[in-house]
Amino acid sequence: MTDKKDYDIIVAGSGMSGSLAATMAARKGLKVLLLDRNKREEAGKKTNWGWVCGDAVADSHLQFIKSYIDISFDYPELDKKVDGVYALSPDLKSKFLFEGKGYVLNRPRFEQKLLDMAIKSGAEYVQEFEVEGPVIENNSVVGVFGKDANKEHREYRAKVTIDALGIATTLRRRLPENNFVEKMIDIDDIESTGRYIYSFEVDHEDKLYYDPNNALIHLNQRMAPGGYGWVFPKNGNRVNIGIGVQKRSLDIRNKKLGKTDTLHTLMDEYVKSNPVIKNPVLDNEFNNGKGYWSVAVRRQMESLVFNGYMGAGDSMAMPNPISAGGIGPALVSGILAGKNAAEAIEKNDTSVNGLWGYNLEFNKEYGNKTAGLEVFRIYLQSLNDDIINYGMKNFLTSKEAEGLSYGKTPELSLAAKFKFALKGAANVSAFSNLLFAIGKMKEFNALYSRYPSSPKEFDAWKAEVKERMEDVKNRFKPNPV
Numbered sequence: 001m002t003d004k005k006d007y008d009i010i011v012a013g014s015g016m017s018g019s020l021a022a023t024m025a026a027r028k029g030l031k032v033l034l035l036d037r038n039k040r041e042e043a044g045k046k047t048n049w050g051w052v053c054g055d056a057v058a059d060s061h062l063q064f065i066k067s068y069i070d071i072s073f074d075y076p077e078l079d080k081k082v083d084g085v086y087a088l089s090p091d092l093k094s095k096f097l098f099e100g101k102g103y104v105l106n107r108p109r110f111e112q113k114l115l116d117m118a119i120k121s122g123a124e125y126v127q128e129f130e131v132e133g134p135v136i137e138n139n140s141v142v143g144v145f146g147k148d149a150n151k152e153h154r155e156y157r158a159k160v161t162i163d164a165l166g167i168a169t170t171l172r173r174r175l176p177e178n179n180f181v182e183k184m185i186d187i188d189d190i191e192s193t194g195r196y197i198y199s200f201e202v203d204h205e206d207k208l209y210y211d212p213n214n215a216l217i218h219l220n221q222r223m224a225p226g227g228y229g230w231v232f233p234k235n236g237n238r239v240n241i242g243i244g245v246q247k248r249s250l251d252i253r254n255k256k257l258g259k260t261d262t263l264h265t266l267m268d269e270y271v272k273s274n275p276v277i278k279n280p281v282l283d284n285e286f287n288n289g290k291g292y293w294s295v296a297v298r299r300q301m302e303s304l305v306f307n308g309y310m311g312a313g314d315s316m317a318m319p320n321p322i323s324a325g326g327i328g329p330a331l332v333s334g335i336l337a338g339k340n341a342a343e344a345i346e347k348n349d350t351s352v353n354g355l356w357g358y359n360l361e362f363n364k365e366y367g368n369k370t371a372g373l374e375v376f377r378i379y380l381q382s383l384n385d386d387i388i389n390y391g392m393k394n395f396l397t398s399k400e401a402e403g404l405s406y407g408k409t410p411e412l413s414l415a416a417k418f419k420f421a422l423k424g425a426a427n428v429s430a431f432s433n434l435l436f437a438i439g440k441m442k443e444f445n446a447l448y449s450r451y452p453s454s455p456k457e458f459d460a461w462k463a464e465v466k467e468r469m470e471d472v473k474n475r476f477k478p479n480p481v
């Protein structure tokens with residue numbers, strides 16, 4: 001069945017990016033349809049496993065929303081304030097501040113607030129709708145098809161479709177062949193992740209394992225090969241604890257150690273090995289205590305738009321390649337997608353050309369640093385624990401490491417640092433690889449500062465991005481143990 005009511009904008013997916021895109025567009029007076037497979041009271045639930053996430057977000061990203069939309073956040077959706085996020089070396093001897101002040105969210109409540117705002121702003125919400133793919137006419141996306149709550153086939157049509165379906169998107173992956181938005185993500189660029197929410201008794205104080213005022217990230221290639229573990233405090237004696245692994249790194253690590261560990265066994269081991277967490281009990285509010293899901297850790301898709309189509313959040317692989325923080329870019333892109341879709345409709349041009357301004361705005365606001373961060377992530381995955389310990393102690397200052405998380409390349413003072421690196425051939429090689437990685441990061445930062453101002457220059461620019469990233473992937477291979 002085709003719905004006769006045509007919309008200006010369809011937003012597929014009412015997670016964070018989708019609800020914000022719908023709010024922005026509806027507030028411009030456009031006719032907006034917001035579709036999700038969830039019932040309204042389960043806004044933003046990612047899968048049957050729940051709202052699987054570490055739920056940490058920097059305050060700056062909440063401020064970004066507030067600069068566009070009059071909304072305030074407080075407890076309970078902001079479950080716990082944290083002063084910062086610290087990354088710890090495998091031997092726990094080095095500790096770098098990664099991001100400043102932020103919050104660990106009560107995710108179901110935060111999502112509910114955003115969806116309520118979209119509906120209040122005028123978006124029409126259709127729940128329990130399974131989006132199966134885009135409707136394509138004349139090489140343009142003109143709507144979506146899928147199954148409604150009664151499992152009946154239905155099509156909806158609009159001038160612009162915004163894909164906010166998350167990493168498993170059925171829209172991006174079913175676009176027509178095109179050189180703008182890639183349909184597939186390399187499996188090496190995906191982290192398999194799992195997390196628990198526990199209440200627990202504090203066995204004793206040890207801020208290397210649990211800090212009620214800071215979010216902790218544990219780098220450890222044996223425990224979380226190609227990824228990391230995290231312990232994020234929640235309100236009361238509760239914690240969001242989990243790990244992410246790269247499948248290839250896990251396979252290599254298992255082979256070298258003669259083990260058969262899986263994400264699940266490693267997660268359980270990680271919780272068990274935490275000396276502060278005693279008698280953990282699953283906190284299953286909203287049936288959200290335990291879950292598994294995936295997160296992409298590459299640069300966002302080179303173009304976020306195609307004819308009649310835009311993507312926001314995880315559907316475009318937006319999470320930060322080092323930290324996997326995807327809430328910030330989902331919030332930023334949701335706002336900018338809704339805004340730019342409305343502007344294109346006003347100008348009556350929803351082709352790639354007409355939607356291009358979104359690429360430019362997102363790149364300026366957030367996206368220009370992610371290719372550089374992807375380089376650093378690939379470099380990190382090539383280091384074993386001994387080298388990470390050594391490197392965190394000797395290669396980078398805390399300030400340089402903090403700058404890295406914001407996409408700033410460290411200005412290593414070579415003479416001063418090389419003398420440390422000279423201790424051990426493996427460290428020398430890691431240091432010269434770090435120099436290579438930093439050089440590449442600078443190249444990518446420069447390349448993204450020249451993001452094509454129109455689709456005409458896109459092909460040549462994208463070819464350059466691909467070629468340079470291939471160089472990086474050829475030089476650095478996962479080597480967790």
Ligand SMILES: Cc1cc2nc3c(=O)[nH]c(=O)nc-3n(C[C@H](O)[C@H](O)[C@H](O)COP(=O)(O)OP(=O)(O)OC[C@H]3O[C@@H](n4cnc5c(N)ncnc54)[C@H](O)[C@@H]3O)c2cc1C
Binds near residue numbers: 016052053057
């Ligand atoms: C284990 C884990 C830990 C993480 N930790 C953090 C963290 O601490 N901080 C951080 O910033 N980021 C973190 N992230 C990333 C963050 O969770 C995501 O970047 C964020 O959820 C992206 O939001 P989104 O709106 O783009 O997509 P999603 O949150 O995935 O929302 C997609 C929406 O679309 C709906 N949907 C999907 N498919 C269909 C379909 N076919 N039909 C209809 N509806 C559909 C879903 O039900 C959902 O409502 C983590 C991710 C994982 C997996």
